[in-house]
Amino acid sequence: MDADRIVALxxxxxxxxxxxxxxxxGDGWSLSFANGATVELGDDGSARAAGKGARAVARxxxxxxxxxxx
Numbered sequence: 113m114d115a116d117r118i119v120a121l122x123x124x125x126x127x128x129x130x131x132x133x134x135x136x137x138g139d140g141w142s143l144s145f146a147n148g149a150t151v152e153l154g155d156d157g158s159a160r161a162a163g164k165g166a167r168a169v170a171r172x173x174x175x176x177x178x179x180x181x182x
Contacts, residue, residue, distance in 0.1 A: 115141045115153055118173060122151075125172050126163070145169060 119129050122145055131144040140154035148164025151173070161170040 113153070113157060113159055113173070115143060118143060118151055118153060118159070121172055122149075122169055127169065127172075 115132065119132070122143075123129055127149070128146040128156060129143065130146050132139045132144070134140070135141055140152060140156075140158075143151040143153065145151075145165060147168060149166045149169040150163045151159055151160055151161050151169060153159045159173070159175055160174070161167075161175060
């Protein structure tokens with residue numbers, strides 16, 4: 113999956129993209145959405161959703177959510 117496809121699928125469901133930038137390591141993208149979800153997408157195609165709205169975004173993308181830290 114690539115960043116453009118993720119943005120297209122999530123925004124088509126009515127969740128606005130609020131930020132798109134290269135991650136701190138420079139090896140992928142960090143996509144933030146209005147519902148509080150963040151999708152970390154590696155250049156290798158790996159992806160995971162985290163944050164408040166992660167479940168909704170993960171369902172749209174058919175992917176697992178990141179485990180919550182305690």
